[in-house]
Amino acid sequence: MKKKRTTIKDIANVLNISAAAVSKALHNDSRISERTKENVRQVAKNLHYQPNHLASALRSGKSNLVGVIVPRTNSNFFSSVIQNIEEVLNEKGYSIIITQSNESYDKECKSIDTLLYTQVDGIIASMANETVALSSYEKIKSKGIPLILFDRGENDLNVDYIGIDDYNSSHLIVEHLVKNGCQRIAHIGGYKRTRIYNNRIRGYVDALKKHKLPLDAELLTEGNLTIEDGRIKMTQLLSLKTRPDSVYVAGDYAALGALQVLKEHKIRIPEEISLVGFGNEPFTDMVTPKITSVDQHSAEIGKQAANTFLKYVENDSTEQRLNKIILAAELIVRDSSNKKTPL
Amino acid sequence: MKKKRTTIKDIANVLNISAAAVSKALHNDSRISERTKENVRQVAKNLHYQPNHLASALRSGKSNLVGVIVPRTNSNFFSSVIQNIEEVLNEKGYSIIITQSNESYDKECKSIDTLLYTQVDGIIASMANETVALSSYEKIKSKGIPLILFDRGENDLNVDYIGIDDYNSSHLIVEHLVKNGCQRIAHIGGYKRTRIYNNRIRGYVDALKKHKLPLDAELLTEGNLTIEDGRIKMTQLLSLKTRPDSVYVAGDYAALGALQVLKEHKIRIPEEISLVGFGNEPFTDMVTPKITSVDQHSAEIGKQAANTFLKYVENDSTEQRLNKIILAAELIVRDSSNKKTPL
DNA sequence: TATATTTGTTTAAACGTTTAAGCAAATATA
């Protein structure tokens, strides 16, 4: 059974002052005397007073809650982004509500509804793989609630976006592989409809051109980049008449699947086939051989996303518009592609 | 700039009925005519009405929000538990607020305050490694808010707990190692003050006794079970005059650290030293050799935790008391300890 | 036909805050 909560009125009664005075004292209003403030703080402590967020949020129109939507928390990238968002926002008195879309468009819509219903002051999101329709996100904008996208974004929404330079990352990777003597570079990519994967594909294609390498359609695939997807695509690549001498996978999980298949086929890595992943998930450094990957600066992305949100609430007049922050990614070279490493 | 929200009153005005009628219509009250209900639904849709959670929660005293506190989301175990909690609770109209303690007692206290402030209807938590004082958790209880613990619990709080049988898991592991011919079994354990790790240690000690194996103090260590901790403890074990022939690590991350050290020392696994982890994190199946581990049934734990919470809100009279649900764990045997596997 | 019950609605208070406006007392300014 619920115990009776202590309210601002209880404090007021004890001190024989008005509830308004108590409220102001607790907010350190300059028009309240030090003496009264001290008294209020004392009584509040004695009665174990805890402010009621619902009431204050309702009245003031500010919930101090920020919604975060990610495809899943179960990946180092996303959980690191979240942790950094939380750190920055907590500092400013905000709490975050995390929801997972599980890469499902349906779940994403539901999450958005829940967050709006909860009256969050803003939403920071990375879109599900499945998402193509934007009406749900438009709804957020139409309510005048700041929307910040990261990693998986969408130009057409005309909101802030923080991500890494996917196009250029592909260039880095191809360059690295070429330097290691690779000539026939395959790409296991994500779905083109997702902007970041599209950019990686474009970067891959352009980089091949730049290095005067032939572009072979059978070396370029699209998928959802799960471990299973990586296994399937790698198996396909191995069955080609002319196998690639290197594979650039647009996600670490798929890269892991590819690695498993290569090992099962007893193909030497990187001697016969070099492998590069994307995301710098911790396991890339744990498996044998360690997988070369691209670090996405998750901490920085989280901080920038949080700060972008804060920018809006601090001077609340600004209208939102397309504003991209693109961070340079970093190639972490490991055993799976570094032929010069002495064994 | 914030747009004006549609409220229940706006709908009432359009239809020339009272706000109360609208509220009841939306809640499908039996005393409202079908005709009015239909009208209300229609107008609500046209005006893009979205109920204000703050107002209804304030008035009804129910926020439909449940707080979840975990040491970190960045582990398969926790994120899987969370996902299952969310699934069960969403079904019943609850949303969850996830907070991470980062294994810090301080952060945990802050999280609890934030959750209470947000007026959550319940809290499902797994305690931080650091946590020894319980006053913060007592505060939850004293407010009459259901508190459910999982994995990392504490008897003294006298609340519901869902976890696996740690004591018996240790028996399973020791038994398995003995069957594989191991005689000198080391244990890299967690801190004894944390109940689950204490149980694993007790199980380890008792299992050694049961199998008439000598208990050697230098083979039993305590730590925080990070990768780094695993590295340190394994290095220590290797420097002993008589090395162990097998190591049971109470956490997968530490087991991974131990594995790294073993590989760096070119020690053959499992021939020279067998290795067993705990938690069945996905990477145990990714590394070489694959690490034997204990599955903790994260999905089941999440579901049970959520259902336990629901039990309280559905018949809200019940007082909370110590009530443990202990699930049997499952040993997943892999290469790191299975000497009978033909190479 | 008179009375009781059901149906469909309204009224008004309440949830716990915040805040604009008001006001008396104390202090500063002329």
Next chain:
DNA sequence: TATATTTGCTTAAACGTTTAAACAAATATA
């Protein structure tokens, strides 16, 4: 000393709901 300003509070309304109580009209019961 008279007036203006500042200080420290109070009053009352508001935020958007829910809900107990009231009530008129319609319908059922005797």
